[in-house]
Amino acid sequence: MSPSYQDLLAAAREAIPEVEPSDVAPRVEAGDGPLIIDVRETGEWDQGHLPGSVHIPRGFLESRIGTVAPDHDRELLISCASGQRSLLAAVTLRDMGFTNVSNLAGGFARWKQNNYPVQVPRILTPAQRSRYSRHILIPEVGEEGQLKLLDSKALLIGAGGLGSPAAYYLAAAGVGTIGLVDDDVVDESNLQRQIIHTTDRVGVNKGESAEEAIRALNPGVQVNVHPFRVNRDNVLDLLSEYDVVVDGADNFPTRYLLADAALMTNTPLVHASILRFEGHASVFQPYDGPCYRCLFPEPPPPDLAPSCGEAGVLGVLCGVMGNIQATEAIKVLLGIGDTLSGRLLIYDALGMTFTELKVRRDPDCPSCGPNADLQLRDYEAWCAGVGSHDHAGATA
Protein backbone atom coordinates (compact mmCIF):
# COMPACT_ATOMS: atom_id res chain seq x y z
CA MET A 1 0.00 0.00 0.00
CA SER A 2 1.27 3.50 -0.86
CA PRO A 3 2.17 5.61 2.16
CA SER A 4 -0.29 8.32 3.18
CA TYR A 5 0.66 11.92 4.04
CA GLN A 6 0.66 10.94 7.72
CA ASP A 7 2.98 8.02 6.95
CA LEU A 8 5.35 10.36 5.10
CA LEU A 9 5.44 12.80 8.03
CA ALA A 10 6.01 9.98 10.51
CA ALA A 11 8.90 8.61 8.45
CA ALA A 12 10.37 12.08 8.12
CA ARG A 13 10.21 12.64 11.89
CA GLU A 14 12.30 9.51 12.35
CA ALA A 15 14.96 10.86 9.99
CA ILE A 16 15.09 14.61 10.70
CA PRO A 17 15.90 16.10 14.12
CA GLU A 18 13.47 18.78 15.30
CA VAL A 19 14.54 21.96 17.05
CA GLU A 20 12.25 23.95 19.36
CA PRO A 21 12.12 27.75 18.89
CA SER A 22 13.42 28.13 22.46
CA ASP A 23 16.54 26.13 21.53
CA VAL A 24 17.51 28.20 18.54
CA ALA A 25 16.21 31.70 19.43
CA PRO A 26 19.25 32.67 21.57
CA ARG A 27 21.59 31.60 18.77
CA VAL A 28 19.60 33.56 16.18
CA GLU A 29 19.72 36.61 18.42
CA ALA A 30 23.48 36.23 18.90
CA GLY A 31 23.92 35.93 15.14
CA ASP A 32 25.54 32.49 15.23
CA GLY A 33 22.48 30.39 14.44
CA PRO A 34 22.10 27.90 11.60
CA LEU A 35 21.23 28.99 8.08
CA ILE A 36 17.44 29.16 8.22
CA ILE A 37 15.60 28.32 5.01
CA ASP A 38 11.95 29.38 4.91
CA VAL A 39 10.05 27.27 2.36
CA ARG A 40 6.65 29.00 2.55
CA GLU A 41 5.00 30.84 -0.33
CA THR A 42 5.87 34.49 -1.05
CA GLY A 43 2.60 35.83 0.40
CA GLU A 44 3.30 34.09 3.73
CA TRP A 45 6.96 35.21 3.81
CA ASP A 46 5.93 38.81 3.18
CA GLN A 47 3.78 38.77 6.36
CA GLY A 48 6.88 38.13 8.48
CA HIS A 49 9.62 35.58 9.06
CA LEU A 50 12.53 34.62 11.32
CA PRO A 51 15.23 37.31 11.34
CA GLY A 52 18.06 36.50 8.97
CA SER A 53 16.23 33.62 7.32
CA VAL A 54 16.42 32.99 3.58
CA HIS A 55 13.30 32.52 1.49
CA ILE A 56 13.12 29.62 -0.98
CA PRO A 57 9.53 28.61 -1.81
CA ARG A 58 9.17 24.83 -1.59
CA GLY A 59 8.70 24.54 -5.35
CA PHE A 60 12.15 26.08 -5.98
CA LEU A 61 14.00 24.29 -3.20
CA GLU A 62 15.96 21.81 -5.29
CA SER A 63 16.93 24.35 -7.94
CA ARG A 64 17.96 27.18 -5.64
CA ILE A 65 19.50 25.55 -2.58
CA GLY A 66 22.86 25.14 -4.33
CA THR A 67 23.42 28.91 -4.61
CA VAL A 68 22.19 29.60 -1.08
CA ALA A 69 24.12 26.77 0.60
CA PRO A 70 27.00 25.56 -1.57
CA ASP A 71 28.52 23.76 1.46
CA HIS A 72 26.68 20.46 2.03
CA ASP A 73 27.90 20.20 5.61
CA ARG A 74 26.52 23.57 6.65
CA GLU A 75 24.00 23.51 9.49
CA LEU A 76 20.56 24.14 7.99
CA LEU A 77 17.27 24.77 9.81
CA ILE A 78 14.17 24.51 7.67
CA SER A 79 11.02 26.41 8.58
CA CYS A 80 7.48 26.81 7.28
CA ALA A 81 4.16 27.85 8.84
CA SER A 82 3.57 24.87 11.18
CA GLY A 83 6.57 22.60 10.65
CA GLN A 84 5.12 20.04 8.21
CA ARG A 85 6.09 21.33 4.77
CA SER A 86 9.53 22.10 6.15
CA LEU A 87 9.85 18.57 7.50
CA LEU A 88 9.32 17.09 4.04
CA ALA A 89 11.61 19.74 2.52
CA ALA A 90 14.28 18.69 5.01
CA VAL A 91 14.01 15.09 3.81
CA THR A 92 14.57 16.28 0.25
CA LEU A 93 17.67 18.22 1.29
CA ARG A 94 19.02 15.23 3.20
CA ASP A 95 18.45 13.14 0.06
CA MET A 96 20.38 15.78 -1.92
CA GLY A 97 23.38 15.17 0.32
CA PHE A 98 23.03 17.85 2.99
CA THR A 99 24.35 16.27 6.17
CA ASN A 100 23.24 18.68 8.89
CA VAL A 101 19.55 19.45 8.35
CA SER A 102 16.99 19.97 11.09
CA ASN A 103 13.40 21.15 11.23
CA LEU A 104 11.89 24.04 13.20
CA ALA A 105 9.24 22.40 15.41
CA GLY A 106 5.87 24.15 15.16
CA GLY A 107 7.25 26.41 12.41
CA PHE A 108 6.83 30.17 12.21
CA ALA A 109 3.50 29.96 14.13
CA ARG A 110 5.13 28.56 17.29
CA TRP A 111 8.06 30.96 16.93
CA LYS A 112 5.66 33.89 16.85
CA GLN A 113 3.50 32.54 19.73
CA ASN A 114 6.62 32.57 21.89
CA ASN A 115 7.14 36.24 21.05
CA TYR A 116 10.53 35.76 19.43
CA PRO A 117 11.54 38.58 17.06
CA VAL A 118 9.92 38.62 13.64
CA GLN A 119 11.23 40.38 10.57
CA VAL A 120 8.61 41.90 8.27
CA PRO A 121 10.13 42.75 4.90
CA ARG A 122 9.49 46.05 3.22
CA ILE A 123 8.00 45.19 -0.11
CA LEU A 124 7.08 46.98 -3.28
CA THR A 125 3.41 47.59 -3.94
CA PRO A 126 1.94 45.75 -6.95
CA ALA A 127 1.99 49.04 -8.89
CA GLN A 128 5.68 49.56 -8.07
CA ARG A 129 6.48 45.97 -8.98
CA SER A 130 4.95 46.55 -12.35
CA ARG A 131 6.54 49.98 -12.96
CA TYR A 132 10.02 48.83 -11.99
CA SER A 133 9.77 45.27 -13.32
CA ARG A 134 12.70 45.73 -15.72
CA HIS A 135 14.90 46.80 -12.82
CA ILE A 136 13.72 43.96 -10.62
CA LEU A 137 14.75 41.48 -13.31
CA ILE A 138 18.37 42.67 -13.10
CA PRO A 139 20.16 40.64 -10.42
CA GLU A 140 22.33 43.63 -9.40
CA VAL A 141 19.22 45.72 -8.70
CA GLY A 142 16.32 43.42 -7.88
CA GLU A 143 13.50 44.27 -5.49
CA GLU A 144 15.98 45.13 -2.75
CA GLY A 145 17.87 47.57 -4.98
CA GLN A 146 14.64 49.16 -6.15
CA LEU A 147 13.59 49.71 -2.53
CA LYS A 148 16.98 51.31 -1.94
CA LEU A 149 16.48 53.68 -4.88
CA LEU A 150 13.02 54.58 -3.60
CA ASP A 151 14.58 55.46 -0.24
CA SER A 152 17.36 57.50 -1.88
CA LYS A 153 17.68 61.24 -2.25
CA ALA A 154 19.56 62.85 -5.13
CA LEU A 155 20.31 66.57 -5.37
CA LEU A 156 20.73 68.08 -8.82
CA ILE A 157 22.56 71.35 -9.11
CA GLY A 158 20.97 72.95 -12.14
CA ALA A 159 17.93 71.77 -14.08
CA GLY A 160 19.56 72.79 -17.35
CA GLY A 161 21.46 70.90 -20.03
CA LEU A 162 22.88 68.19 -17.76
CA GLY A 163 20.19 68.32 -15.10
CA SER A 164 17.34 67.82 -17.59
CA PRO A 165 18.23 64.30 -18.75
CA ALA A 166 19.72 63.34 -15.37
CA ALA A 167 16.59 64.37 -13.46
CA TYR A 168 14.32 62.72 -16.01
CA TYR A 169 16.07 59.35 -15.87
CA LEU A 170 16.60 59.40 -12.11
CA ALA A 171 12.89 60.05 -11.71
CA ALA A 172 12.01 57.27 -14.13
CA ALA A 173 14.35 54.96 -12.20
CA GLY A 174 12.40 55.64 -9.03
CA VAL A 175 14.96 57.60 -7.03
CA GLY A 176 12.50 58.50 -4.30
CA THR A 177 13.46 62.10 -3.67
CA ILE A 178 14.93 64.48 -6.23
CA GLY A 179 16.05 67.97 -5.26
CA LEU A 180 16.41 70.57 -8.01
CA VAL A 181 18.45 73.70 -7.34
CA ASP A 182 18.00 76.38 -9.99
CA ASP A 183 17.15 80.07 -9.75
CA ASP A 184 16.80 80.47 -13.50
CA VAL A 185 13.66 80.46 -15.64
CA VAL A 186 13.11 78.49 -18.85
CA ASP A 187 14.15 80.44 -21.94
CA GLU A 188 13.33 79.55 -25.53
CA SER A 189 17.05 79.14 -26.26
CA ASN A 190 17.23 76.38 -23.61
CA LEU A 191 14.89 74.02 -25.43
CA GLN A 192 17.52 72.89 -27.96
CA ARG A 193 18.94 70.70 -25.16
CA GLN A 194 17.02 71.05 -21.88
CA ILE A 195 14.50 68.39 -22.71
CA ILE A 196 12.66 68.31 -19.39
CA HIS A 197 11.18 71.74 -20.17
CA THR A 198 8.55 72.61 -22.77
CA THR A 199 7.71 75.50 -25.03
CA ASP A 200 4.63 76.41 -23.01
CA ARG A 201 6.70 76.62 -19.81
CA VAL A 202 9.04 79.34 -21.10
CA GLY A 203 9.33 81.87 -18.27
CA VAL A 204 8.67 79.29 -15.51
CA ASN A 205 11.34 78.51 -12.90
CA LYS A 206 13.38 75.55 -14.16
CA GLY A 207 12.92 73.58 -10.96
CA GLU A 208 9.15 74.03 -11.08
CA SER A 209 9.06 73.20 -14.77
CA ALA A 210 11.08 70.03 -14.19
CA GLU A 211 8.83 69.11 -11.27
CA GLU A 212 5.84 69.20 -13.58
CA ALA A 213 7.53 66.89 -16.08
CA ILE A 214 8.62 64.50 -13.34
CA ARG A 215 5.15 64.38 -11.82
CA ALA A 216 3.73 63.41 -15.21
CA LEU A 217 6.39 60.72 -15.68
CA ASN A 218 6.48 59.27 -12.17
CA PRO A 219 4.11 60.59 -9.53
CA GLY A 220 5.83 58.39 -6.94
CA VAL A 221 8.86 60.67 -6.85
CA GLN A 222 9.03 63.45 -4.28
CA VAL A 223 10.45 66.59 -5.93
CA ASN A 224 11.98 69.34 -3.81
CA VAL A 225 12.29 72.59 -5.74
CA HIS A 226 15.02 74.88 -4.43
CA PRO A 227 14.53 78.05 -6.54
CA PHE A 228 17.73 79.80 -5.56
CA ARG A 229 21.46 79.70 -6.27
CA VAL A 230 23.55 77.43 -4.16
CA ASN A 231 25.94 79.52 -2.06
CA ARG A 232 28.18 79.44 0.98
CA ASP A 233 25.29 80.00 3.36
CA ASN A 234 22.96 77.27 2.13
CA VAL A 235 25.23 74.61 0.60
CA LEU A 236 25.98 72.57 3.72
CA ASP A 237 22.35 72.34 4.84
CA LEU A 238 21.32 71.44 1.33
CA LEU A 239 23.88 68.69 0.77
CA SER A 240 23.40 67.11 4.17
CA GLU A 241 19.79 66.28 3.23
CA TYR A 242 20.84 64.17 0.24
CA ASP A 243 22.72 60.92 -0.49
CA VAL A 244 24.37 62.04 -3.72
CA VAL A 245 24.85 65.35 -5.52
CA VAL A 246 24.84 65.64 -9.30
CA ASP A 247 26.80 68.67 -10.47
CA GLY A 248 25.39 70.27 -13.58
CA ALA A 249 26.44 73.80 -12.68
CA ASP A 250 27.36 76.29 -15.38
CA ASN A 251 30.15 78.17 -13.62
CA PHE A 252 33.37 77.59 -11.69
CA PRO A 253 32.46 79.32 -8.41
CA THR A 254 29.57 76.89 -7.95
CA ARG A 255 31.64 73.87 -8.98
CA TYR A 256 34.45 74.61 -6.53
CA LEU A 257 31.92 75.44 -3.81
CA LEU A 258 30.22 72.08 -4.35
CA ALA A 259 33.53 70.23 -4.42
CA ASP A 260 34.49 71.57 -0.99
CA ALA A 261 31.00 71.22 0.48
CA ALA A 262 30.80 67.62 -0.74
CA LEU A 263 33.96 66.88 1.25
CA MET A 264 32.61 68.65 4.34
CA THR A 265 29.32 66.75 4.25
CA ASN A 266 30.84 63.50 2.96
CA THR A 267 28.48 63.49 -0.01
CA PRO A 268 29.48 61.66 -3.23
CA LEU A 269 29.70 64.14 -6.10
CA VAL A 270 28.87 63.10 -9.66
CA HIS A 271 30.58 65.52 -11.99
CA ALA A 272 30.07 66.41 -15.63
CA SER A 273 30.82 69.46 -17.71
CA ILE A 274 30.28 70.23 -21.36
CA LEU A 275 31.41 72.62 -24.05
CA ARG A 276 30.69 72.56 -27.77
CA PHE A 277 31.30 68.92 -28.73
CA GLU A 278 33.18 67.81 -25.63
CA GLY A 279 32.12 66.41 -22.28
CA HIS A 280 33.94 65.51 -19.07
CA ALA A 281 32.58 63.17 -16.39
CA SER A 282 33.88 61.76 -13.13
CA VAL A 283 32.79 60.72 -9.65
CA PHE A 284 34.36 62.23 -6.53
CA GLN A 285 33.96 60.01 -3.46
CA PRO A 286 35.00 62.09 -0.44
CA TYR A 287 38.31 60.93 1.04
CA ASP A 288 38.00 57.60 -0.74
CA GLY A 289 38.96 58.74 -4.23
CA PRO A 290 40.30 62.03 -5.57
CA CYS A 291 38.27 65.22 -5.27
CA TYR A 292 37.63 67.89 -7.91
CA ARG A 293 40.61 69.93 -6.73
CA CYS A 294 42.93 66.90 -6.90
CA LEU A 295 42.13 67.04 -10.62
CA PHE A 296 41.82 70.79 -11.14
CA PRO A 297 43.58 72.59 -8.27
CA GLU A 298 42.86 76.01 -9.77
CA PRO A 299 40.09 77.30 -12.02
CA PRO A 300 41.25 78.78 -15.32
CA PRO A 301 40.89 82.55 -15.71
CA PRO A 302 37.52 83.75 -17.02
CA ASP A 303 38.71 84.18 -20.64
CA LEU A 304 39.76 80.51 -20.76
CA ALA A 305 36.52 79.39 -19.13
CA PRO A 306 33.69 80.33 -21.45
CA SER A 307 30.19 79.15 -20.58
CA CYS A 308 28.00 77.30 -23.06
CA GLY A 309 26.06 80.55 -23.38
CA GLU A 310 29.22 82.14 -24.77
CA ALA A 311 30.82 79.24 -26.64
CA GLY A 312 27.85 77.06 -27.56
CA VAL A 313 27.13 73.38 -27.02
CA LEU A 314 25.74 70.58 -29.12
CA GLY A 315 22.33 69.91 -27.57
CA VAL A 316 22.49 66.14 -27.76
CA LEU A 317 25.86 66.15 -25.95
CA CYS A 318 23.92 67.15 -22.83
CA GLY A 319 21.86 63.98 -23.13
CA VAL A 320 24.94 61.77 -23.28
CA MET A 321 26.73 63.44 -20.38
CA GLY A 322 23.63 63.96 -18.22
CA ASN A 323 22.76 60.31 -18.59
CA ILE A 324 26.29 59.26 -17.72
CA GLN A 325 25.75 61.25 -14.53
CA ALA A 326 22.39 59.55 -13.89
CA THR A 327 24.03 56.15 -14.43
CA GLU A 328 26.83 56.93 -11.99
CA ALA A 329 24.41 58.35 -9.42
CA ILE A 330 22.35 55.15 -9.52
CA LYS A 331 25.49 53.02 -9.13
CA VAL A 332 26.63 55.14 -6.20
CA LEU A 333 23.20 54.85 -4.55
CA LEU A 334 23.05 51.08 -5.06
CA GLY A 335 26.73 50.48 -4.33
CA ILE A 336 27.18 48.42 -7.50
CA GLY A 337 29.73 48.30 -10.31
CA ASP A 338 32.81 50.42 -10.86
CA THR A 339 32.09 54.13 -10.85
CA LEU A 340 34.19 56.81 -12.51
CA SER A 341 35.90 57.49 -9.17
CA GLY A 342 39.59 57.91 -9.98
CA ARG A 343 38.93 58.39 -13.69
CA LEU A 344 38.03 61.33 -15.88
CA LEU A 345 35.98 60.29 -18.89
CA ILE A 346 36.30 62.60 -21.88
CA TYR A 347 33.76 62.28 -24.65
CA ASP A 348 34.51 63.91 -27.99
CA ALA A 349 31.30 63.88 -29.99
CA LEU A 350 32.96 65.07 -33.21
CA GLY A 351 35.51 62.25 -33.25
CA MET A 352 33.06 59.93 -31.41
CA THR A 353 35.81 58.91 -29.02
CA PHE A 354 35.78 58.18 -25.30
CA THR A 355 39.12 58.78 -23.55
CA GLU A 356 39.83 57.87 -19.95
CA LEU A 357 42.42 59.67 -17.84
CA LYS A 358 43.63 58.49 -14.45
CA VAL A 359 42.87 60.84 -11.59
CA ARG A 360 44.74 60.25 -8.36
CA ARG A 361 44.38 61.70 -4.91
CA ASP A 362 46.85 64.54 -4.64
CA PRO A 363 48.72 64.35 -1.32
CA ASP A 364 49.08 68.13 -1.48
CA CYS A 365 45.44 68.71 -2.42
CA PRO A 366 44.33 72.02 -0.91
CA SER A 367 40.87 70.54 -0.23
CA CYS A 368 41.24 66.85 0.67
CA GLY A 369 44.96 66.45 1.43
CA PRO A 370 46.16 65.69 4.96
CA ASN A 371 47.30 69.29 5.43
CA ALA A 372 44.27 70.88 3.81
CA ASP A 373 42.59 73.71 5.66
CA LEU A 374 39.17 73.07 4.25
CA GLN A 375 36.72 75.93 4.63
CA LEU A 376 34.22 77.58 2.35
CA ARG A 377 35.73 80.63 0.67
CA ASP A 378 34.59 83.49 -1.54
CA TYR A 379 34.57 81.42 -4.72
CA GLU A 380 33.32 84.24 -6.95
CA ALA A 381 36.33 86.41 -6.15
CA TRP A 382 38.72 83.48 -6.26
CA CYS A 383 37.53 82.30 -9.70
CA ALA A 384 37.57 85.83 -11.06
CA GLY A 385 41.27 85.87 -10.20
CA VAL A 386 41.02 88.75 -7.77
CA GLY A 387 44.55 89.37 -6.50
CA SER A 388 47.05 86.73 -7.49
CA HIS A 389 45.31 83.86 -9.15
CA ASP A 390 47.07 81.29 -7.05
CA HIS A 391 45.97 82.07 -3.53
CA ALA A 392 43.49 84.88 -3.73
CA GLY A 393 40.83 84.88 -1.06
CA ALA A 394 41.98 81.58 0.33
CA THR A 395 40.11 82.11 3.57
CA ALA A 396 37.74 84.88 2.60
Add this chain to the structure above:
Amino acid sequence: MSTVKIPPVLRQAVGGERTVEVGGSTMGEVLEALCAQYPAVGGQILTADGELHKYVNVYVNDEDARLLQWIDTPVGDADTVMILPAMAGGAR
Protein backbone atom coordinates in the same frame (compact mmCIF):
# COMPACT_ATOMS: atom_id res chain seq x y z
CA MET B 1 56.55 64.05 -33.59
CA SER B 2 54.09 63.70 -30.71
CA THR B 3 50.38 64.33 -30.87
CA VAL B 4 49.08 67.20 -28.79
CA LYS B 5 45.36 67.16 -28.06
CA ILE B 6 43.96 70.68 -27.99
CA PRO B 7 41.03 71.45 -25.66
CA PRO B 8 38.01 73.27 -27.15
CA VAL B 9 38.98 76.60 -25.56
CA LEU B 10 42.37 76.65 -27.33
CA ARG B 11 41.28 75.40 -30.75
CA GLN B 12 40.82 78.86 -32.18
CA ALA B 13 44.46 79.56 -31.33
CA VAL B 14 45.58 76.62 -33.51
CA GLY B 15 43.32 77.30 -36.45
CA GLY B 16 40.50 75.06 -35.25
CA GLU B 17 42.51 71.81 -35.13
CA ARG B 18 41.66 69.17 -32.48
CA THR B 19 45.16 67.70 -32.56
CA VAL B 20 48.51 69.10 -33.59
CA GLU B 21 51.74 67.19 -34.33
CA VAL B 22 54.88 68.75 -32.86
CA GLY B 23 58.43 67.59 -32.11
CA GLY B 24 60.30 67.44 -28.81
CA SER B 25 61.70 64.79 -26.52
CA THR B 26 60.05 65.94 -23.29
CA MET B 27 56.59 67.23 -22.48
CA GLY B 28 58.10 70.69 -21.85
CA GLU B 29 59.83 70.73 -25.23
CA VAL B 30 56.66 69.63 -26.99
CA LEU B 31 54.63 72.44 -25.42
CA GLU B 32 57.42 74.90 -26.13
CA ALA B 33 57.37 73.89 -29.80
CA LEU B 34 53.58 74.19 -29.83
CA CYS B 35 53.70 77.70 -28.36
CA ALA B 36 56.43 78.70 -30.84
CA GLN B 37 54.27 77.51 -33.70
CA TYR B 38 51.05 79.01 -32.29
CA PRO B 39 51.96 82.04 -30.13
CA ALA B 40 48.31 82.55 -29.17
CA VAL B 41 48.44 79.25 -27.26
CA GLY B 42 51.43 80.45 -25.30
CA GLY B 43 49.52 83.56 -24.34
CA GLN B 44 46.89 81.35 -22.72
CA ILE B 45 48.86 78.61 -21.00
CA LEU B 46 52.22 80.25 -20.14
CA THR B 47 53.00 82.83 -17.48
CA ALA B 48 55.05 85.93 -18.32
CA ASP B 49 58.11 83.92 -17.21
CA GLY B 50 57.34 81.13 -19.66
CA GLU B 51 56.16 78.68 -16.99
CA LEU B 52 52.98 76.67 -17.34
CA HIS B 53 50.06 78.23 -15.48
CA LYS B 54 48.88 76.31 -12.45
CA TYR B 55 45.41 75.86 -13.92
CA VAL B 56 46.78 73.97 -16.92
CA ASN B 57 46.71 70.21 -16.44
CA VAL B 58 48.86 68.18 -18.80
CA TYR B 59 48.42 64.49 -19.37
CA VAL B 60 50.96 62.29 -21.11
CA ASN B 61 48.96 59.41 -22.52
CA ASP B 62 46.42 58.72 -19.75
CA GLU B 63 48.59 59.77 -16.81
CA ASP B 64 48.77 63.13 -15.05
CA ALA B 65 52.18 64.65 -15.88
CA ARG B 66 52.39 66.10 -12.35
CA LEU B 67 52.77 62.51 -11.18
CA LEU B 68 55.37 61.73 -13.83
CA GLN B 69 58.25 64.16 -14.23
CA TRP B 70 56.12 67.17 -15.14
CA ILE B 71 57.85 69.14 -17.94
CA ASP B 72 60.76 66.67 -17.97
CA THR B 73 58.49 63.71 -18.71
CA PRO B 74 59.97 62.01 -21.79
CA VAL B 75 57.66 61.73 -24.77
CA GLY B 76 58.16 59.78 -27.97
CA ASP B 77 56.50 59.52 -31.35
CA ALA B 78 53.68 57.27 -30.17
CA ASP B 79 52.83 59.46 -27.18
CA THR B 80 49.94 61.82 -26.78
CA VAL B 81 50.17 65.03 -24.80
CA MET B 82 46.82 66.40 -23.70
CA ILE B 83 46.27 69.94 -22.45
CA LEU B 84 43.37 69.79 -20.06
CA PRO B 85 41.92 72.90 -18.46
CA ALA B 86 38.80 72.47 -16.33
CA MET B 87 35.48 73.08 -18.08
CA ALA B 88 32.59 74.68 -16.24
CA GLY B 89 29.68 74.28 -18.64
CA GLY B 90 26.46 72.69 -17.51
CA ALA B 91 24.50 74.47 -20.22
CA ARG B 92 22.34 77.02 -18.53
